[in-house]
C-alpha cells in the first residue's frame with residue numbers, strides 16, 4: 001500500500017517546526033513527507049531588524065534546512081510555490097508540481113500596504129534575508145554618497161520608518177545603534193542624520209503597556225529617534241513621504257513596517273481569507289478542506305476571550321506547529337483531532353544593544369533584564385529546533 005503524502009509549504013517557524021515534529025513523532029514508513037521552501041535555509045524572521053540595520057550579519061539568522069531535517073524522513077524540495085489547487089490536491093511550483101493527501105500551508109506573511117500610494121514601489125520592507133540585505137546595503141550607499149554630493153543632501157541620511165508596531169520599534173532601536181558607526185565610517189556629523197518613525201495611532205506600540213511604551217519612547221528619543229504619532233503616511237514617492245495634509249519629508253530611505261497580511265498565494269489559490277489569512281477551524285484546518293491545515297501568519301486565529309484576532313507571531317506559529325503535526329498524524333491514524341489555543345507567555349521587544357521592554361507571565365521587564373529574556377526566548381527556539389548544538393552555533397550566548 002502506498003504511504004499517505006504530506007506536503008508542507010514554507011520552512012518558516014510554522015513549516016519547519018511542523019516538519020521537525022513530524023520527523024520525531026512519525027513511525028517508520030508511516031507517511032511520505034515533502035517540505036518545500038524557496039531557499040535551502042530557514043531564517044529567523046524575528047531577528048531580521050538587526051541585519052536590516054547592519055548590527056548583525058544576516059548569516060547569523062540563517063539555518064541550513066539539512067541541518068535540522070533528517071533526509072531519510074523528509075524530502076526537502078527547494079522551489080517556489082506558485083499556486084495551490086486544493087480540489088485536485090496539487091501544488092504548482094516554479095519548477096514542477098507535487099500532489100498530496102494532506103497539506104500544511106506555512107507560507108508566512110507579506111507587507112500590507114493599505115492602498116498607500118507608491119508604498120509598494122518606493123518603500124523597503126523587512127521580510128526575508130534578501131530584503132534586509134538590500135536595506136543595509138542601500139543605507140550604507142546613501143551614507144557613502146553624502147560627502148560626494150556637490151550640495152548638502154540631508155535626504156540621503158534621513159531614514160523614515162513607517163509604523164511603530166514591534167517591528168518598527170525594534171528596527172529604529174537597531175538604527176540608533178548603527179547610525180553613530182556609519183557617521184564615524186563616512187565622516188558625517190551625527191546631528192545631521194534623522195531617523196524618523198511615523199505612526200498613525202496616537203502612541204507607539206498600540207495596545208501595549210503604557211509604562212513600557214513610555215520607557216521605550218524616552219530611551220529611543222535620547223538616542224536620537226524622532227517620533228511622529230497620529231500621523232498618516234499618505235504617499236511614498238521616489239523622494240520621501242507625504243504625510244498629514246500634504247507635508248513632504250525628503251528621505252532616500254523609507255522602510256515600511258506598518259502591517260502584514262498572509263501570503264497572497266493563499267487567497268489567489270481560492271481559499272477563504274481575511275487580509276490574506278485563512279480563518280482556520282480550532283484544529284487549524286481550513287473551513288473548506290478537511291485535508292488542508294494552515295500554520296503561522298497565513299492562519300487567522302480568534303482570541304475567543306476578546307473576540308478579536310490574535311496578532312500573528314512566531315510564538316503562535318511554533319505552538320500551532322506542534323498541534324498541526326499531531327493532527328496530521330491523527331488523521332492518518334483515524335484518531336480525534338486536537339484543538340489549538342495559543343498560550344501567550346509574553347512579548348519582548350528589543351530597543352537596541354542590551355535594551356528591551358516586555359511583559360512575560362504578566363511581569364513587566366525593562367532594560368538589560370528584558371534584553372536577556374529576549375535572548376533566552378530566542379535560544380529556547382533554537383533548542384527546540386535543533387538541540388544544544390544549534391544553540392551553540394546560532395544562539396545569542398552573551399546574555400548581558
Ligand code: FAD
Nearest residue numbers: 010012013014038045046080081108296297312313314315
Ligand atoms: P515566515 O517566518 O514568514 O516563513 C515563511 C517561509 O515561507 C519562509 O521560509 C519563506 O521563504 C517561505 N516562502 C514564502 N513564500 C514562498 C513560496 N512562494 N514558495 C516557497 N516558500 C515560500 N514574532 C514573535 O513571536 N516575537 C517577536 O519578537 C517577533 N519579532 C519580529 C520582528 C520582526 C523584524 C518581524 C518582521 C517579525 C517579528 N515577529 C515576531 C513576527 C514573526 O516573525 C512572524 O509571525 C513569523 O515569522 C511567522 O512565521 P511563519 O512560519 O508563518 O512564516
